Amino acid sequence: MNKPIRRLSVALLLLFTALLLNATYVQVVEAGSLNARSDNRRVLLDEYGRQRGPILVSDNSRVAFSRKTDDQLDYLRRYPEAARYAHTTGYYSFLYGRTGVESTQNDVLSGTGPRFFVRSIVDLLTGKAPQGGSVVLTLDPRAQRAAYDALGDRKGAVVAIDPSTGAILAMVSKPSYDPNKLASHSVAEQTAYWKRLNADPGKPLLDRATSELYPPGSVFKLVTASAALESGRYTADTVVPGPARLDLPQTTFDLTNENGGACGSGGRTTVANALRISCNTAFGGIGLDLGAAALRAQAEKFGIDDVPFGDLPAAISRFPEDPDAPQTALSAIGQFDVRVTPLQMAMVTAAIANRGVLMAPYVVDELRTPDLDVLSRHEPQEVSQAVSAETAATLTSMMVDVVRNGTGTNAAIPGIAVAGKTGTAQSDPSRPPYAWFTSFAPADQPRVAVTVLIEDAGVARSEVSGNALAAPVARAVMEAVLGQ
Amino acid sequence: MSAATTTPPSPPTAGPARSARRGTELGLLVLALVISVGAYAAVGLGAQGALPPGTLRYGLGLAGLALAAHVVVSLRAPYADPILLPAITLLNGIGLALIHRLDVAYAVRAAEAGRAAPDPHAPEQLTWTLIGVGLFVAVLLVVRDHRRLQRWTYTAGLVGIGLLLLPLLPGLGVEVNGARIWIRAFGLSFQPGEAAKIVLIVAFAGYLVRTREQLALAGRRFAGLDLPRGRDLGPLLSMWAISLGLLVFQRDLGTSLLFFGVFVVLLYVATERPSWLVVGGGLFLVGAWAAAQVFSHVQHRVDAWLAPFADPDANYQIIQALYGLAYGGILGRGLGQGRPDLVPYANSDFIMAALGEELGLTGVMAVLLVYGVIVERGLRTALLAKDPFGKLLAAGLATSLALQVFVVVGGVTKLIPLTGLTTPFLSLGGSSLVMNWVLIALLLRVSDAARRPAPAPAPPTADALTQVVRR
Numbered sequence: 001m002n003k004p005i006r007r008l009s010v011a012l013l014l015l016f017t018a019l020l021l022n023a024t025y026v027q028v029v030e031a032g033s034l035n036a037r038s039d040n041r042r043v044l045l046d047e048y049g050r051q052r053g054p055i056l057v058s059d060n061s062r063v064a065f066s067r068k069t070d071d072q073l074d075y076l077r078r079y080p081e082a083a084r085y086a087h088t089t090g091y092y093s094f095l096y097g098r099t100g101v102e103s104t105q106n107d108v109l110s111g112t113g114p115r116f117f118v119r120s121i122v123d124l125l126t127g128k129a130p131q132g133g134s135v136v137l138t139l140d141p142r143a144q145r146a147a148y149d150a151l152g153d154r155k156g157a158v159v160a161i162d163p164s165t166g167a168i169l170a171m172v173s174k175p176s177y178d179p180n181k182l183a184s185h186s187v188a189e190q191t192a193y194w195k196r197l198n199a200d201p202g203k204p205l206l207d208r209a210t211s212e213l214y215p216p217g218s219v220f221k222l223v224t225a226s227a228a229l230e231s232g233r234y235t236a237d238t239v240v241p242g243p244a245r246l247d248l249p250q251t252t253f254d255l256t257n258e259n260g261g262a263c264g265s266g267g268r269t270t271v272a273n274a275l276r277i278s279c280n281t282a283f284g285g286i287g288l289d290l291g292a293a294a295l296r297a298q299a300e301k302f303g304i305d306d307v308p309f310g311d312l313p314a315a316i317s318r319f320p321e322d323p324d325a326p327q328t329a330l331s332a333i334g335q336f337d338v339r340v341t342p343l344q345m346a347m348v349t350a351a352i353a354n355r356g357v358l359m360a361p362y363v364v365d366e367l368r369t370p371d372l373d374v375l376s377r378h379e380p381q382e383v384s385q386a387v388s389a390e391t392a393a394t395l396t397s398m399m400v401d402v403v404r405n406g407t408g409t410n411a412a413i414p415g416i417a418v419a420g421k422t423g424t425a426q427s428d429p430s431r432p433p434y435a436w437f438t439s440f441a442p443a444d445q446p447r448v449a450v451t452v453l454i455e456d457a458g459v460a461r462s463e464v465s466g467n468a469l470a471a472p473v474a475r476a477v478m479e480a481v482l483g484q
Numbered sequence: 485m486s487a488a489t490t491t492p493p494s495p496p497t498a499g500p501a502r503s504a505r506r507g508t509e510l511g512l513l514v515l516a517l518v519i520s521v522g523a524y525a526a527v528g529l530g531a532q533g534a535l536p537p538g539t540l541r542y543g544l545g546l547a548g549l550a551l552a553a554h555v556v557v558s559l560r561a562p563y564a565d566p567i568l569l570p571a572i573t574l575l576n577g578i579g580l581a582l583i584h585r586l587d588v589a590y591a592v593r594a595a596e597a598g599r600a601a602p603d604p605h606a607p608e609q610l611t612w613t614l615i616g617v618g619l620f621v622a623v624l625l626v627v628r629d630h631r632r633l634q635r636w637t638y639t640a641g642l643v644g645i646g647l648l649l650l651p652l653l654p655g656l657g658v659e660v661n662g663a664r665i666w667i668r669a670f671g672l673s674f675q676p677g678e679a680a681k682i683v684l685i686v687a688f689a690g691y692l693v694r695t696r697e698q699l700a701l702a703g704r705r706f707a708g709l710d711l712p713r714g715r716d717l718g719p720l721l722s723m724w725a726i727s728l729g730l731l732v733f734q735r736d737l738g739t740s741l742l743f744f745g746v747f748v749v750l751l752y753v754a755t756e757r758p759s760w761l762v763v764g765g766g767l768f769l770v771g772a773w774a775a776a777q778v779f780s781h782v783q784h785r786v787d788a789w790l791a792p793f794a795d796p797d798a799n800y801q802i803i804q805a806l807y808g809l810a811y812g813g814i815l816g817r818g819l820g821q822g823r824p825d826l827v828p829y830a831n832s833d834f835i836m837a838a839l840g841e842e843l844g845l846t847g848v849m850a851v852l853l854v855y856g857v858i859v860e861r862g863l864r865t866a867l868l869a870k871d872p873f874g875k876l877l878a879a880g881l882a883t884s885l886a887l888q889v890f891v892v893v894g895g896v897t898k899l900i901p902l903t904g905l906t907t908p909f910l911s912l913g914g915s916s917l918v919m920n921w922v923l924i925a926l927l928l929r930v931s932d933a934a935r936r937p938a939p940a941p942a943p944p945t946a947d948a949l950t951q952v953v954r955r
Contacts, residue, residue: 001875002867004753008879009863012886016856019890020849022899026809027845034810039796039803042811042823071596 038097048073048094053109053132053370055089055101057139058169064089064102066132069185077183083176084148087207088139088312088363091179095190100207101135101364104311108133108367108375115375133375136366138162143170143448146480150473156454157208157342160477163350163440163449165380166359170450170477171343173208175200210314213339214453217425218278218466219436220334222348222395225275227298228286229391236272236394242282243267248326255284255329258424272398276406278422280333287332292323295332301358301386302348308360308383309343317344334425346451348386349438352399353419353446356392358383400443408437410471413479417443420474422466432456437470441478448481450474505566506558512570513554517547520577523819527585530820531592536584545610546577549617560624561932565861568931571854572924575909576613576917578851581819582831582838583609583912589825605831605912612914616921623925630929634873637690644684645726647676652733664734675915677739678906681884682923688747689876691719692754696872700755712759720760723747724767728775735781738891738905744768746884753879754872789901801828805837805896809848816844831912833904836896851910852893859886862927868934878930881923 026034035043052075054065063085066075077092079085090100098106108115111132140160147158147170160170181193197204206212228234242263246255263269263279274282287295299319300306307314320327320337330336343361351358360381367375387395399419402408408420420439435457440449452470459469521543528536536542550573557564584606591601627633633640651657656667665677692699699716712720727744730736748764775782788799796803804827811822824830824838831838840848862882869875888905895902906916 001753001756001872001879004756005863005866005875005879008749008753008883009860012859012863012883013856015886015890016852016859018899019852019893019897022894022897023809023840023845023848023852026806026897027813027840027848030806031810031813034806037793037807040807040811041826042807045823046811 044094045073047110047112048075050111050130051075051132051370052077052092053111053134053368055085055105055109056134056136057085057141057144058137058365059141060136061141063137063139064092064179071185073185076185077179079179079183082178082180084144084172085139086176086179087173087209088137088171089179091177091182093182093190093194094185095187096182096194099205100312101137104313105135105364105367108135111370131370133370134368134372135364136368138167138169138363138365138378139171140169140481142480143477144172146170146476147172147450147473148174148176150476151452151454154454154458154469155202155208155456156452156470156473157212158450158452158473158477159209159342159346160448160450160481161346161350161361163353163446164359166350166361167365167378167380168361168363169448169481171209171363173206175202175204177204207312208342208453208455210309210312210341210343213315213317213341214434214455215425216334216338216340216345217423217434217436218280218334219345219348219421219423219438219451220338220340221275221278221283221332221423222352222399222421222438223299223302224283224287224290224295224332225271225395225398226302226352226387226391227290227294228271229394230298230387231290231294233289234271234286236270236398238271239268240271240274240282241267241285242269242274242279244281246281246284246329248284248329249288250324251326253326255281255333257281272401275398275421276401278402278407283333284329288325288329290332292320292328292331295319295328298386301384302344302351303358303383303386304340304344307341307344308358308381309362311363314343315341317341334423342451342453345436345438345453346449349421349440349451350446350449351386352392352395353440353449354392355389356385356387358386396443399439403439407465407467408439408471410467411437411439411475411478413441413475413482416441416478416482418475418478419443419446420471422471424465432459432461433464435464435466435469437466437474439471439474439478441482448478450477452477505564506554506562509557509566509569510554512567513550513573516570516574516577517543517550519574520546520581523578523581524584526819527581527588528820530818531585531588532820536588542580542610546573546580546613549613553617553620556621556624557928560628561928563935563937564928564932565865565935567857567861568924568928571858571861572909572921575851575854576616578839579835579907579910579912579917580606580609580613582824582835582842582910585819585842586825586831586838588820589823593825608914609912609917612917615914616918619918620921620925623922624929627926627929630874630877630926630933631871633686633877634690634693637687637694640683640690641687644680644687647680647683648726648730648734650676665736665739673914675913677736678915678919681739681742682881682919682926684743685746685750685880685884686877688750689873689880692750692876693873695719696754699751699760700757712757712763717763720748720751720764720767724771728771731771731775731779731782735779736904737775737782737785737901738888738895738903741768741891741903742884742887742905744771745887746880749883750876750880753866754876785901785903789898792898801834802896802898802902804828805834806898808837808841809897812841812844812847814845816840816842816847818842832906833892833911834896835907835910835912836893839910840897852889855885855889855908858882858924859889861931865927865931865934869930870934874930874933878927878934881927885920885923 052066054062063081064079069076090102092098092102109132151174158172184190244262257280296319304317317340327336331338360383362378366377396419403411403418403420407422411418411420418441423436424433426433435454438451440446452473454469457469525539587604594601650667651664658666658668727740730740751760792799792802808827819842822841824841827834827837859882866875866878892905892907894900906913908920
């Protein structure tokens with residue numbers, strides 16, 4: 001019987017080998033992907049067990065930090081500014097996960113990323129409690145406060161950018177929410193608040209600044225004007241038709257102006273004047289003349305179709321695919337299927353302000369170790385030369401005229417040249433139109449470009465306009481940055 | 485044939501051999517005790533930053549039990565394998581440390597939820613260890629020669645089947661987690677299947693010793709294999725039916741698989757005919773396939789194995805086990821520093837996940853190798869045994885241990901579908917622990933006889949067969 005016993009021992013040896021190999025596979029090869037699964041509570045508990053790093057803003061004040069508690073989850077996440085930075089910091093919830101910078105910079109904040117590998121080994125050997133690193137945002141507390149307060153209770157968003165670097169100085173979405181309540185260690189409080197937020201028709205969890213697409217309306221005329229000037233066939237003084245009604249080819253539909261009249265005497269006007277008074281028929285005609293391909297090419301240079309922003313989840317703005325002639329005319333004035341985020345419009349404005357150079361927008365400025373050594377610092381990055389410096393200069397003077405003598409007078413700041421453009425976008429007759437304003441200042445040496453979108457101000461349709469609703473908000477933010 | 489040896493053993497040669505063997509055993513035992521008590525202390529240091537209360541008492545208790553077992557082995561089975569006792573002491577000790585670890589974790593969770601701490605399981609397991617060692621000693625004292633067990637072949641068979649049927653008796657059997665494998669009487673729960681395992685292996689071995697000549701007769705030849713004769717298929721088919729019965733009536737996939745596997749392996753060892761493996765394997769596949777088609781609980785296990793994340797709620801156990809193992813990684817979180825309590829049944833069926841989480845792949849491999857060593861020593865005993873009954877008994881016991889480890893560890897690590905079986909010596913559970921101590925006692929008994937330098941004086945039994953000694 002010894003031969004079968006020997007064979008049996010080989011067979012059992014093989015079974016044990018299979019167990020050893022499989023254990024190695026699960027605990028080494030597959031471990032990374034298992035640990036990364038979102039429903040893996042162990043990893044979350046481990047995260048809660050260490051002090052998560054703070055999120056700071058540009059003056060080094062904390063907008064999120066972790067405080068020691070004596071309950072099961074050792075550290076409680078606090079947001080001292082409550083709702084003011086909610087959409088940028090995101091929330092850090094035991095039940096509902098994390099969003100915003102809490103999510104995108106989780107490796108640094110929790111101190112578990114590859115950058116912390118050596119450090120965690122040292123901590124392990126020295127018996128030191130592991131700690132997360134800190135994240136410094138570009139947000140300027142004065143600008144953020146101004147934007148948050150100026151927007152008030154109205155649904156909308158504000159994005160302010162430093163045109164020369166792409167640093168985001170303010171980013172607000174309203175209605176907002178209190179991330180403290182989602183970070184609460186009370187399951188009941190978290191759950192109740194979560195249900196309330198999700199039932200709210202105002203969708204407070206939605207980040208309107210980066211994640212929601214809106215028809216841009218007349219602010220998109222900046223892109224059309226850029227394409228016109230870049231084509232070499234138009235200057236600011238080129239006279240274009242601006243009739244009361246523009247017959248759209250292949251349709252029975254006519255394009256009209258906001259006031260119902262013609263732009264300029266005899267239905268003819270200059271490009272500069274058309275922008276100043278936001279003439280729909282003139283820009284519709286320019287769009288038809290340039291064609292969809294030229295408009296799309298210009299839009300893409302401004303970052304539409306490929307948002308160069310990785311710090312937060314961002315929706316990709318779009319220009320319609322293969323529009324026919326009437327659709328092209330409508331697209332040229334920001335209607336039809338053109339959809340942009342407020343962040344995207346701020347990028348267009350910032351590129352014009354920065355002599356035509358589009359800088360990649362960013363909100364995460366610095367990553368630091370728990371000892372405050374700098375792990376990495378964002379280097380400003382050029383995305384494209386969206387328009388030439390000359391075109392940018394021409395556009396700037398046209399936009400200054402919009403604020404001085406045109407549709408955007410509410411953005412004017414005494415003693416400072418402000419360049420701006422209004423927009424009012426109707427997308428759905430059942431909804432009030434969206435009010436837009438985008439601007440930068442000072443016009444000669446721009447330090448801030450800001451875009452304001454007001455989705456719903458709770459006022460009558462006739463009172464909705466970029467100048468009335470959005471321009472004052474933009475002005476408040478510019479004043480805050482310029483220290484007025 | 486060692487029976488032909490004429491020179492009687494001289495005490496000077498036998499003496500050193502047996503004392504050296506027992507010396508090895510004692511040395512390894514001390515090592516096993518140091519690791520076990522160290523692990524127990526590390527749980528307290530890791531989880532609470534202090535030595536657990538009663539570490540000394542616990543250490544002395546465990547050492548006392550192990551030494552008592554050692555002394556009895558020295559006296560009653562002096563030539564027995566010196567590795568087995570330290571190996572199972574180590575496993576038992578690590579199991580106690582892990583069970584204590586989970587006691588601590590459950591107490592912490594209860595305190596956080598504002599509930600009273602549940603009763604700790606480690607003292608209970610220590611009591612079972614005491615009973616296990618007691619039975620271990622009793623087996624060594626009572627069973628002076630394993631060949632005597634052969635006389636009880638048919639009785640053992642009946643008792644084994646009776647034990648298996650016990651949980652089906654109304655009023656006595658209770659259903660736990662869908663499996664009807666427990667009996668409860670006088671406030672105590674017991675899994676008779678654990679005892680049935682050993683009794684049935686004794687019966688298998690005895691039965692095959694008697695019938696192997698006949699079962700080895702070749703029937704038709706097919707594809708290079710001598711198939712067994714049709715009329716000899718009876719025993720195999722009955723065992724198959726019993727295994728399926730276990731599956732159907734008690735929903736006990738693990739035990740069913742284990743019994744059938746051990747029986748087929750012993751059939752092969754006894755007859756030296758690989759064709760029995762083919763026929764047995766074929767029957768197994770047919771049964772497994774049919775079970776997967778017919779029984780939803782088998783189907784669920786297979787689905788959970790193939791795609792656990794397709795239904796995270798239903799497959800919560802295995803997913804948590806995998807998370808625990810992954811979290812442990814190569815070196816583990818350290819005793820007292822993981823969250824093994826997140827795995828359901830972490831101190832019984834899923835104790836390997838707790839081990840893998842806190843002691844890492846390193847710990848898992850170490851424990852698997854200890855099991856491997858036990859199995860290897862068991863098979864070596866089978867090789868050395870001088871009588872066919874001893875060979876079959878040792879091979880059967882070693883195989884059952886190996887298959888059980890494979891089925892349960894393979895299940896927890898998702899190598900094969902999950903089946904409910906305890907992890908020998910580690911898992912919380914009195915019946916399993918006690919019966920595994922008995923299993924090792926029997927192996928030591930066979931081993932002592934096998935390694936005895938002189939032919940053991942055959943007891944004057946009426947059964948002449950036991951005196952035919954083969955190698």
